[in-house]
Amino acid sequence: MNEKIQMVDLKNQYLRIKEEIDQSLLSAVAETAYINGPQVKAFIESLKSFNRVQHAVTCGNGTDALQIAMMGLGFKPGDEVIVPAFTYIATVEVIALLGLIPKFIDVRPDTFELDYEQLESKITDKTVGIVPVHLFGQCSNMEAINAIAAKYGVSVIEDTAQAMGAEYIYADGHKQFAGTVGTIGTTSFFPSKNLGCFGDGGALLTNDETLAQRVHMIANHGQRQKYHHESIGVNSRLDTVQAAILNVKINHLHEYARARQAVAAKYDSSLDDIKGISIPVRANYSTHVFNQYTCKIANNRRDAFKAFLQERGVPSMVYYPIPVHLQQAYGQYGYNEGDFPVSEQLCRDVISLPIHTEMKEEIQDYIIEQVKAFFTDEH
Template sequence: MNNIQMVDLKGQYQKIKNEIDSALLKAVEGAAFINGPEVKQFAENLKQFNKVQSAVTCANGTDALQIAMMALGFKPGDEVIVPAFTYIATVEVIALLGLIPLFIDVRADTFELDHAQLEKTITDKTVGIVTVHLFGQCSNMDAIIAIAQKYKLAVIEDTAQAMGAEYIFRNGAKAFAGTIGNIGTTSFFPSKNLGCFGDGGALLTQDIELGEKAHMIANHGQRKKYHHESIGVNSRLDTVQAAILNVKIKYLNEYSAARQEVAQKYDEGLAEIEELILPVKASYSTHVYNQYTCRVINDNRDSLKTYLQDKGIPTMIYYPVPVHLQKAYQNYGYKEGDFPVAESLCKEVISFPIHTEMKAEMQDHIIESIISFFN
């Protein structure tokens, strides 16, 4: 079977083509390509969707993380706790700002930061925790917030893969991913659940003053043109991307439901394979499945990947090397064996195609092929 993709962006576009084309034409005809009205409208739409006090748009998710740390006042030499199993951007900005990453292991079931290890990781130089809502569901925010408050630490939620996921507090209340800690960051990279046609990012916070500071930093540190109150950066979501996102945010819940339906079919179709550990759904979060990531035990992951590739089925490995073992981060003194769960996950994880346009026959072929490998 041909044309199976990890993400079908073309198919998604075709469904809303008229709306997208109209929004793009309006943005181009308006010619306000930087900070046009569409950008302000999207910030408002993002704020309303996530029920936050402040939403600040920027150029990409990596910038969002950097701006968040700058807005929180982190200084060179400060320590920031970050999971060893994540995309490099989460750690990259820590290094760029002269901060010190304190790596922490993750849970083998949900892939999230292991909050049980937090207290022993904290030192008197620690100022913050970056928790990553990996693959589409929230970390255990009740536990993380409790420890952060105890030690007076800031919490940044990296929500690039979990936009639209809901966290369920112990008391039954709910909140969207990225709206619970001091500040949340996200990416609108095309493959994200809410993706544009290029790069884009945003920050979310319930703290209006912190949001204003983030907005100022993203705009060269200025509130008023040519009057710079702080060191800033140049990080903007352009008008054309905002126009696209204003259309697509209306469909985000529908997109999440479509991904959940695909995930459910995988769950049912692959349930009997003992060597394949399916994604665990946390009791405290919905899952929006930016990725459908399984673990393959008994050293069969790479063989499975090759087998599926030969059948025209793409897969991805997020991530093949834990951050603390990446060459660029060797100077922080970590070594192999320091974070055994993260290291084992890098040898076991595999992500299967999941997207909003998945056809039943395509998914049937994927499931049948996976089963045939293990048989």
């Protein structure tokens, strides 16, 4: 393979819409309103319209969005927040930073989502929130989670950083976009996300007007009116240049999802019958937008498989090699190896193959050929 294979091909994605992006950027630069300029306001309206949600609040990044959401919901030090043991560290990081207690829960071995069948057993009189993570591009079972949350009067914060544009499918067939089904949704616009900017960015989504006003105030130093600070806040904002990029790219988001889904479908049809590799499972209550195409490799062969691909010029990624409860930074909470066996096993088994909006057929054919070679040859 002469052409270098990319996990995510941001350069060619940019080149395909270069004229739109450049025009939007030049307009933002010419106006010189670099903070909270008209492009930010326009993107907020686009974000609301796309997600069919009443309120959107932009901020500096997805981690800030999670923190601002918990601050806006009034969580206090010592409160417990239920969070999956198999997730990116940011989901748990903000809980610890706010003096809250992360209450870990295992995940389902097929869809990698929070195990909603264990959820009720994790709730105590200190529980104030549940954070379902829509991992790799697919929604968690929000009806099951919302029902338990309503029963106990706790808030649901959707971590939608990897699933912007995915739709939750209710039992009656109607749909809502990821991030709009719980109490509040948070997302990231990190460059590799399905909707990514050219730096950092984030947002919160909600249909609760009072909550929307509160998180907007918190993100702006705790002020509604300049120099009048009603609460302790943070300084977290989406800059105008990034908004100018996002306001173009959001118009292509459905197209991007279809491109990723086509790549995933080809992987599925090519790899489904190979013994030793398990392709991603689709939940019947969600569409999948494939921020990652994450497989499981059986018999402790994941690392050998990764090395084999690397030797042949095929990149891959392991999301995530260590479960959060076993990270050194979170040892204070008293969890041990064996507490969350599914999460721990996934950290040994999962691997993500290249997937992006610009995948060429010949590149994917080569990747598939190498995957098959590993499992058909002796390694």
